[in-house]
Amino acid sequence: MLTTALCAVLSAAGLAIAVQTAYRRRYLRATRIAAVALLPVGLAMAGLVTLGRKIGTASADWAADLIFKPTVWLGFGVIGVSALLYGATRLIAARGGTDGEQPPAAVPGASSPALPVSSRPAPKRRAAGSGDSGLSDFADVEEILKRRGI
Incomplete structure (x- = not known):
């Protein structure tokens, strides 16, 4: 109750200053002052002032427990x-350690793959239109880049 009254007084004082500023024909500044002046009453009406007080009290209690209770130290x-x-x-x-898992076998029922995944040769692909169009050199380069993931 006292907190709400204090917030109302703060807002009233701020609005009085805003009216005085508007009387001096500084309307933009007066509007800004009025906006800030309405904050305390709005926070009190929304219950955020009491929430802030409860958070502050809880934080202080926790800090006291941190200092005086060894269980809090053990928790950290x-x-x-x-x-x-x-x-x-x-x-x-x-670093390459595993979780005890092995990569999938190449043949069902096999214990491990014949070649590791990184050393398996990539299947060779032929360009569409197998006629020599002068791009065969670029096909080799493209294949190398694809193998390296570029």
Whole structure:
């Protein structure tokens, strides 16, 4: 109740300043002052002032618990261990480690593929219209670029 009254007083004072500024024929500035002056009453009516107070109180309580409760320290330790484990798995995966999975076999029932995926030869393609049109050199270059993923 007191917060709402304080916000109303702030808005009234701001609107009085806006009226005074408009009297001096500075309408654009007066409109800006009125817009800012209406904010406190709007925040109070929407309940955001009390929400801010509750957030501030909760943050202060949490900070006090952080200082005085060892369980909060242990919680941050657990979060740190979790981050380290996740980072380590990302690092191992980036270096080429596997998760125990093998690539799919080339032949159903085979234990592993005959050639790794990266060393398998790409099938040779022939250009449409097999007549020699002078572009056969470019077809070879195109095939090499496609193999390298460019």
